[in-house]
Amino acid sequence: MLRTVSAPSAVGELASGPPSIDIFPVNYSVLLAGPSGVGKFEYFLDLVKQSLEQGKRVIFVTLDIHPAEVRERAKAIGLDIETFEGRTFLFVDCYSAISSDKPELDPKRRMYQVSSFSNLEGISMAMAKASNDLKAPVMIFFYTLSTLFLHNSQQAISKFMQIVTSRVKTHLGFIAYAVHEGVHDQMTINLLRSLVDGVIEARFTEDLRSEIRIHHMRGLRADTSWGLIGGPAGIEARNMTGNALTGRIEP
Amino acid sequence: MSIMTNVEEKSQEKAMTGIQLLDEKLGGGFPRNSTLLLFSEIPAEKRIFAEQFVMAGVKNNETCLYVDFFRAPQLARREFTKFGTYPEDKLIIVDATSSQLLLPCTEKYAIKDVENLEGIFDVVSRAIREMRPQRVVIDSVEFLADRFPEEKVLDFWRRLSAEAREIGSTLCFLFINWTYDSSGISSMRDMTDYVVEFQSIISGGVVRSLMRIEKLKDGGFKTNWVPYTFKDIVGVTVYFPRILVTGPFNAGKSTVVKNLCNTSVNIDRMGTTVAFDYGNVNTMGLEAEVFGTPGQERFEFIFKIFAREVSGILLVVDASRPEDFERAKSMLKLVGPGLPFVIVANKSDLPDALSPQRIRDAIGLGQDVPVVSSIATRGVGLKEAFKLLAQQIIGVK
Numbered sequence: 204m205l206r207t208v209s210a211p212s213a214v215g216e217l218a219s220g221p222p223s224i225d226i227f228p229v230n231y232s233v234l235l236a237g238p239s240g241v242g243k244f245e246y247f248l249d250l251v252k253q254s255l256e257q258g259k260r261v262i263f264v265t266l267d268i269h270p271a272e273v274r275e276r277a278k279a280i281g282l283d284i285e286t287f288e289g290r291t292f293l294f295v296d297c298y299s300a301i302s303s304d305k306p307e308l309d310p311k312r313r314m315y316q317v318s319s320f321s322n323l324e325g326i327s328m329a330m331a332k333a334s335n336d337l338k339a340p341v342m343i344f345f346y347t348l349s350t351l352f353l354h355n356s357q358q359a360i361s362k363f364m365q366i367v368t369s370r371v372k373t374h375l376g377f378i379a380y381a382v383h384e385g386v387h388d389q390m391t392i393n394l395l396r397s398l399v400d401g402v403i404e405a406r407f408t409e410d411l412r413s414e415i416r417i418h419h420m421r422g423l424r425a426d427t428s429w430g431l432i433g434g435p436a437g438i439e440a441r442n443m444t445g446n447a448l449t450g451r452i453e454p
Numbered sequence: 455m456s457i458m459t460n461v462e463e464k465s466q467e468k469a470m471t472g473i474q475l476l477d478e479k480l481g482g483g484f485p486r487n488s489t490l491l492l493f494s495e496i497p498a499e500k501r502i503f504a505e506q507f508v509m510a511g512v513k514n515n516e517t518c519l520y521v522d523f524f525r526a527p528q529l530a531r532r533e534f535t536k537f538g539t540y541p542e543d544k545l546i547i548v549d550a551t552s553s554q555l556l557l558p559c560t561e562k563y564a565i566k567d568v569e570n571l572e573g574i575f576d577v578v579s580r581a582i583r584e585m586r587p588q589r590v591v592i593d594s595v596e597f598l599a600d601r602f603p604e605e606k607v608l609d610f611w612r613r614l615s616a617e618a619r620e621i622g623s624t625l626c627f628l629f630i631n632w633t634y635d636s637s638g639i640s641s642m643r644d645m646t647d648y649v650v651e652f653q654s655i656i657s658g659g660v661v662r663s664l665m666r667i668e669k670l671k672d673g674g675f676k677t678n679w680v681p682y683t684f685k686d687i688v689g690v691t692v693y694f695p696r697i698l699v700t701g702p703f704n705a706g707k708s709t710v711v712k713n714l715c716n717t718s719v720n721i722d723r724m725g726t727t728v729a730f731d732y733g734n735v736n737t738m739g740l741e742a743e744v745f746g747t748p749g750q751e752r753f754e755f756i757f758k759i760f761a762r763e764v765s766g767i768l769l770v771v772d773a774s775r776p777e778d779f780e781r782a783k784s785m786l787k788l789v790g791p792g793l794p795f796v797i798v799a800n801k802s803d804l805p806d807a808l809s810p811q812r813i814r815d816a817i818g819l820g821q822d823v824p825v826v827s828s829i830a831t832r833g834v835g836l837k838e839a840f841k842l843l844a845q846q847i848i849g850v851k
Contacts, residue, residue: 319525321597335661
């Protein structure tokens with residue numbers, strides 16, 4: 204039986220401003236690209252928060268940050284990940300196994316561990332198993348692709364990303380990848396952008412504020428104007444603006 | 455005494471996988487002195503098979519060498535305990551991660567610099583020569599393929615195979631193809647005796663693992679895709695997600711399910727199955743979910759639901775009731791051709807029961823179709839029939 208991919212059938216109209224979770228269709232893939240420190244992680248956390256609050260199931264693949272730190276930083280935006288862990292939220296943890304020989308092993312917080320950044324196959328299988336645990340459709344957040352480039356060839360990563368994206372889109376749900384801009388050559392970034400349905404860009408303004416916009420979303424008509432997000436450090440930015448990460452803040 | 459030595463020697467000729475059904479297919483296991491390639495094009499569980507292979511070795515008191523580029527040895531050793539306890543000194547791990555993580559190394563063999571292929575080769579070949587392992591696993595080639603030029607990696611493969619052959623050990627490479635084109639793959643196959651190919655399919659959100667074994671050299675063969683699963687302590691087992699037990703009314707299908715399976719349930723009305731039987735078999739390194747359908751024609755819709763995605767069929771007939779054979783034949787037609795099946799000639803203890811050959815003729819089946827006499831109430835013949843079916847499903851092309 205053919206599975207219908209529920210991409211939007213009619214061309215939809217997207218709201219302007221920092222894209223909220225509601226604009227992303229199921230069975231869809233996006234790339235979030237921006238320089239380091241611009242607030243990609245905070246933006247992801249906010250999407251995670253929105254997803255969990257709407258009862259969606261979330262998988263967070265972390266390569267750059269320890270799960271404990273993800274939990275901490277989520278608390279700062281008013282999200283207590285632990286209350287969702289094991290039920291509607293799972294970590295795929297590629298970080299702690301390489302950072303120490305005692306990865307977190309708490310049976311309450313079920314977690315998928317991958318032994319190494321070079322073990323792309325393991326990462327992919329862990330994502331499939333985690334989705335299997337939570338039951339599709341799931342929202343997968345991958346933070347970040349850039350780390351993979353330190354350990355694998357571009358060719359391997361591209362194939363990995365292509366396979367993962369197509370698996371996610373046909374069977375598992377939604378995936379968003381983050382990638383640091385300015386550390387890869389433009390060809391690499393272009394290649395990554397070509398492998399997903401939509402691209403979201405984040406940048407610094409001249410006065411070091413962070414802006415975000417949808418560059419394009421396949422099958423959707425997007426407002427591509429820039430909207431402000433939190434500053435370089437999301438937590439402080441939240442204090443400054445009160446509500447940094449949701450809703451549009453007029454420049 | 456002499457018999458004992460014989461058995462001992464025989465078991466040492468082959469490197470058994472510990473998966474009974476596959477070992478039988480391989481005539482006891484993979485030959486010593488052979489090179490295996492555990493291969494997949496897309497992510498699949500190859501490592502679990504490699505670990506199973508190593509654990510089957512160490513539990514058989516063989517020395518095994520595991521070259522791990524991905525895991526810290528402490529982590530690897532801990533993960534191996536999911537196969538139960540094993541003699542730890544029999545497992546030699548070549549540590550390739552401590553140097554990457556700047557951690558102290560506790561293993562005898564360690565690769566100091568993973569960016570130096572010659573250095574990697576030296577450490578592995580020294581470990582092979584000194585420890586003389588009966589099995590060697592390289593986990594994995596894609597780590598090397600990602601760092602070194604293709605011809606260098608192939609050369610590494612060639613030289614390592616020669617080293618392993620010299621001491622008569624079975625060498626096993628893991629490889630997921632992120633990088634090579636078909637010419638690279640075919641050079642690898644040229645240096646390989648057996649390819650174990652892996653596939654993982656996501657259906658309905660469930661990841662299913664499949665493998666098949668291909669013998670490349672002298673009188674090669676290729677098995678069908680064999681579904682498998684992993685259970686703690688037990689290890690890797692062949693796993694059939696759906697075996698159908700079917701047959702005409704009152705042939706004894708429910709009794710077959712009940713007495714074949716370790717656990718089973720039945721939904722019946724006054725002794726006749728009205729919904730289905732379900733059971734789980736776990737025997738001979740083989741696990742299966744068994745579904746029994748009702749035999750009456752009015753329940754044919756249930757039959758049709760269960761007949762999807764079936765691995766194989768046990769067709770139960772009452773050997774003493776040839777008048778039901780027509781119905782049995784039409785049930786075979788319902789599921790369509792090409793599906794492995796075995797005829798279970800039940801109630802063969804009844805006085806007017808027909809012999810397997812006469813049943814074969816009466817239903818109009820070829821000589822190669824297995825017909826097994828059984829007495830389901832006493833469990834006679836059921837395991838045999840199940841095993842024959844399993845062998846057929848695995849098959850050899």
